[in-house]
Amino acid sequence: MNLNLISQKEANLQSHLRSLKSVMVAYSGGVDSSLLAYYARRELGSKALIVIAVSPSLAEDELHFAREQGKQFDWEIIEINTSEVSKPEYQANNEMRCYFCKTELFECMQKMAAEKNVAYLAYGANLDDLSDFRPGHEAARQFKVLSPLQEAQLTKEEIRHLAKAAGLTSWDRPQAACLSSRFPTFVPITPSKLSLVDKAESVLRSLGLRQVRVRHHDKLARIEIAADELPAFLNDVDNQKLVVDKLKELGYEYVTVDLNGYRQGSSNAFRN
DSSP states (O other), rough: OOHEEEEEEHHHHHHHHHHSEEEEEEOOOSSSHHHHHHHHHHHHGGGEEEEEEEEEEEEEHHHHHHHHHHHHOOOOOOOEEEOOSHHHHHOOTTTTTTHHHHHHHHHHHHHHHHHHHHOOOEEOGGGGGGOOOOOOHHHHTTTTTTTTHTTOOOOOOHHHHHHHHHHHHTTTTTOOOHHHHHGTTSOOOOOHHHHHHHHHHHHHTTTTSSSEEEEEEEEEEEEEEEETTHHHHHHHHHHHHHHHHHHHHHHEEEEEOTTOOOOTGGGGGGGG
């Protein structure tokens, strides 16, 4: 890792944020949006507003973490209740679901920014995101939402380095996509299904597991665990029984562990 290059990118980020005069940052508690919020507040003070979208698609554990990290840095986080989950185009759960989610968020932010006389909206897209298909970026483009981390050419690895140096507790936090990502494409999304998955994943995290997914397949829960955590779980019969019992109490009839371990986007391999 080139520390001189990172320092230059950091300086570019700081300069860019100072030039905005005022900004509203979309915050989730993940390392990218956390670093953006950190520098925005550092450079602009009260002229940097930090907002988080609260909806059934956000896990309770993630919301709690985001709030606690905000308290650590005295951020006055504004919570926006978004209603994407109630909209048919989001519920349809096609490849553009993230577009509809971000559209709802940016519409809410845009309205609030106008009311509070904030000049710009920003979100935590990073340089690595450009290599992936992310419909949410199209929504950002349409609403003219800035991506300062991309502008500074910061990669995920570099962002984690800066976040650690800043003392952000999210610096090594595993990536956490919205709960709707646990469903195969085209399987309709409902608040009750999202709540079920959220509770199921909370059971697994209560065991100390950090990177987990419960992929929802009707009555079957397919559990994914990070490769470095999977062997210990497979050797712990008591924890396996606890998970099965708890998930069946929640409403699943079948509980299985995916031996491939955690991987992004695996639900799409099980499209209906």
